[in-house]
Amino acid sequence: MGTNQNLTVAERIRKQFDSLTRAERQLANAILEDYPVSGLGSITAVSESSGVSTPTVARMAKKLGFGGFPQMQAQLHTELKATISSPIAKHDLWSESAPDTHILNRFADAVTENMRQTLKQIDPEEFNSVVDLLSDLKREIHVVGGRITRSMADNFFTHMQVMRSGVTLVAPNSNTWAHYVLNMNEGDVLVAFDIRRYEHDILRLAEVAKARGVKLVLFTDQWGSPAAKLATYSLNSRIEVPSAWDSLVVTLFLVEAVIAGVQTQTWNETKSRMKTLEELFDQTKMFKKFI
Structure with missing residues (x-):
């Protein structure tokens, strides 16, 4: 093989x-x-x-x-x-044959291999299409994450909100999602994060959004969330490491790469918004001034 x-x-x-x-x-x-x-x-x-x-x-x-x-x-x-492995099962699997080296080295080796394998599988043209879609200022963007991946969603939302208008972070409580779907229009983009032990709610939201003509950009793992069948674009990253939990290091890499691509495409808009934001920071004295 x-x-x-x-x-x-x-x-x-x-x-x-x-x-x-x-x-x-x-x-x-x-x-x-x-x-x-x-x-x-x-x-x-x-x-x-x-x-x-x-x-x-x-x-x-x-x-x-x-x-x-x-x-x-x-x-x-x-x-x-x-x-469908639980954290305990994942821990038991890798610990049975764990090499006798420091966890820092084992973890670093696993993450490095995840990065290498992910980059081999990413299609640059599909990546560029994702950036183009998210850079289209005529489209509203809605961002949602799951139990673990909502930190990724929040990171992505914070940066996108700085760069462009029309970005919404969908609340983690699925009971409120109908209110968010109400504001989704045909041609909008739903950015969703879903890794293994895939969440039923993410799939259901993707189904409802697609029925309204919303395009789905999915960040998922090497196996692929069930929502992948509904995705316009799916960015798959390797997540296995010597731990009871999966690693989102490579997922974060892809998120930041997409953010960098959108920033380049929308720089005029981004630059203007960042200048205004810095002025607001100064007015609210949010950050300490050393000089």
């Missing part, structure tokens, strides 16, 4: 999509539609649900670097187990 051995099935599909035949692309899209569950049936069931032949399923599995469909399916089972 070579360099593919650390990649998820979805990452392999995205990496090799352009080299697939038309039938294989049809199969790939079907698998990604309800990933990874869509690939867990028998080879006959997968072929029938995808509308392709069983030899097509077997060929694509080998083209993705597996010995055959059973090996690809075993990988999907492993991924499904990983996506």
Whole structure:
């Protein structure tokens, strides 16, 4: 399997999509539609649900670097187990074979590898399209995060609000989300954060927003949130580290890279807003002056 051995099935599909035949692309899209569950049936069931032949399923599995469909399916089972792992299960998994080195080194190695793998999978054109979408001042932007990822959402919102108008941070309490959806219009953008142990509320909000013609930009993990099937653009980052919790270091990297891209695109507007903001800071004496 070579360099593919650390990649998820979805990452392999995205990496090799352009080299697939038309039938294989049809199969790939079907698998990604309800990933990874869509690939867990028998080879006959997968072929029938995808509308392709069983030899097509077997060929694509080998083209993705597996010995055959059973090996690809075993990988999907492993991924499904990983996506529903509790913090205790994640801790037990890595601690069983943890190398006898300092946690700083082990954690740094894991984060570095996550960054390397993520950058290999990011499509620069798709990244540019995300920046273009968020830089369009005619579109309102709505930002939402989950139980853990709401810190990412808040970070993203704070920077975007400085750079442009029309940005709303959706409150973490899903009971109030209907009020936010009321203000979403066709062509607006919903930026959502959702990593494993994916949250039902995020998916439901994405469904309602899409029904109103809102475009979804999704920050998720290597397996992909169920909301990914609704996303106009999905930015996937690797999150596994030697910890009971997943790491958002690479997710934050992508967030800050997007922010930098939007800042470049909207600099005239951003510069004006930042000057006004600094004047307001001075009026409210928010920051200490040393000179």
